Amino acid sequence: MDHDVLPMPESTSMDTVTLRPFVLADLDAMMAWASDPVVTAFMTWGPYTSRDALLAFLRDTVLPHPWFRAVCLGGAVVGAVSVTPTDDRCRAELCVVLARAHWGKGVATAAPKRAVAAVFGDLDGVERVEALVDVDNAASQRALEKAGFTREAVLRSYCVVKGRLRDMVMYSFISTDPLVK
Amino acid sequence: MEPAAADGDARRAEEPAPPLVSLRPLGLDDTDDFMAWASDDRVMRYLKRPLCANREQAVAQIRDTVLGHPWFRAVCVDGGHPVGQVSVWPYADDGGRRANIGYALAHDHWGRGIVAAAIKMVVGRVFDELPGLERLEAVTDVENVRSQRVLEKAGFHNEGILRSYIAGRAGGKAKDAVIYSFLSSDRA
Numbered sequence: 001m002d003h004d005v006l007p008m009p010e011s012t013s014m015d016t017v018t019l020r021p022f023v024l025a026d027l028d029a030m031m032a033w034a035s036d037p038v039v040t041a042f043m044t045w046g047p048y049t050s051r052d053a054l055l056a057f058l059r060d061t062v063l064p065h066p067w068f069r070a071v072c073l074g075g076a077v078v079g080a081v082s083v084t085p086t087d088d089r090c091r092a093e094l095c096v097v098l099a100r101a102h103w104g105k106g107v108a109t110a111a112p113k114r115a116v117a118a119v120f121g122d123l124d125g126v127e128r129v130e131a132l133v134d135v136d137n138a139a140s141q142r143a144l145e146k147a148g149f150t151r152e153a154v155l156r157s158y159c160v161v162k163g164r165l166r167d168m169v170m171y172s173f174i175s176t177d178p179l180v181k
Numbered sequence: 182m183e184p185a186a187a188d189g190d191a192r193r194a195e196e197p198a199p200p201l202v203s204l205r206p207l208g209l210d211d212t213d214d215f216m217a218w219a220s221d222d223r224v225m226r227y228l229k230r231p232l233c234a235n236r237e238q239a240v241a242q243i244r245d246t247v248l249g250h251p252w253f254r255a256v257c258v259d260g261g262h263p264v265g266q267v268s269v270w271p272y273a274d275d276g277g278r279r280a281n282i283g284y285a286l287a288h289d290h291w292g293r294g295i296v297a298a299a300i301k302m303v304v305g306r307v308f309d310e311l312p313g314l315e316r317l318e319a320v321t322d323v324e325n326v327r328s329q330r331v332l333e334k335a336g337f338h339n340e341g342i343l344r345s346y347i348a349g350r351a352g353g354k355a356k357d358a359v360i361y362s363f364l365s366s367d368r369a
Contacts, residue, residue: 155360
């Protein structure tokens, strides 16, 4: 019996998820996720309680950053994806954060897909994009795997998040890896 | 026909006693000994430190990267002069909880278990000497099998292979690496 392949939610998101540089006017949109303790539970930063502090971050870190993008769904800014070069010129670290209202729609998969499609051309010398995800953050792990990242290792007691020492899963996408459609 | 040996062990050549390894700070007085490994590409090829081509560069390296280092030790054998180095460098962004261990040994002394012994000594004391340290990490090139064996002998855990992790030399392609760790809680 023939099965028609139904379009996955991700493919809908892929059509409408775009990345663009941030501008100061994005501050309020940023506040929506940066002030949300559920969103920042697995992050080493946040939640932001002060608009001024977030403005300083946007102005001083985001705008001059080598690769920091707003994740847009339709016309709205719903999250951020950054790829930050490390001391080793061949590797850069990817971070994705999304407003909770847009979880579970495939945006968390679409954003890193878009990022790795662009970043190797943009960041000279980078051959490896890596991401560290909390061992308990199953949703983010799944999103990266669907975006074509390879799970490489569990790094024990790697960093402190919200006062607790955490094991982190290391993921990577190499410049020669096939892009996931 | 040879008579059977009464004691099979008597036929074995006597094994040399394992070297007695000690660690101490390294200073400018040790420059000539430092040169023995720091100028040798066979030793330094997998390290990020630049090769010392002459004594002046060795002095500069000791002055700039050893004297102020958070935890750097010369490796000595049988109470003699330094034959290598071992260092623990906390990562900048982590409040001192995570640190990288590196080591180098003069080529003449390879194959005697010296580095494994030195690393075991480091593991025995560095968690007390660097307060807050939770995780010691070592990253080795996948081709550096010798170094991997040393870390395994010293009780480090192989956590996995990180692809294209180490920048290639002279602009070459990045190399895959094996990452190892030893936690404060791994101490028996």
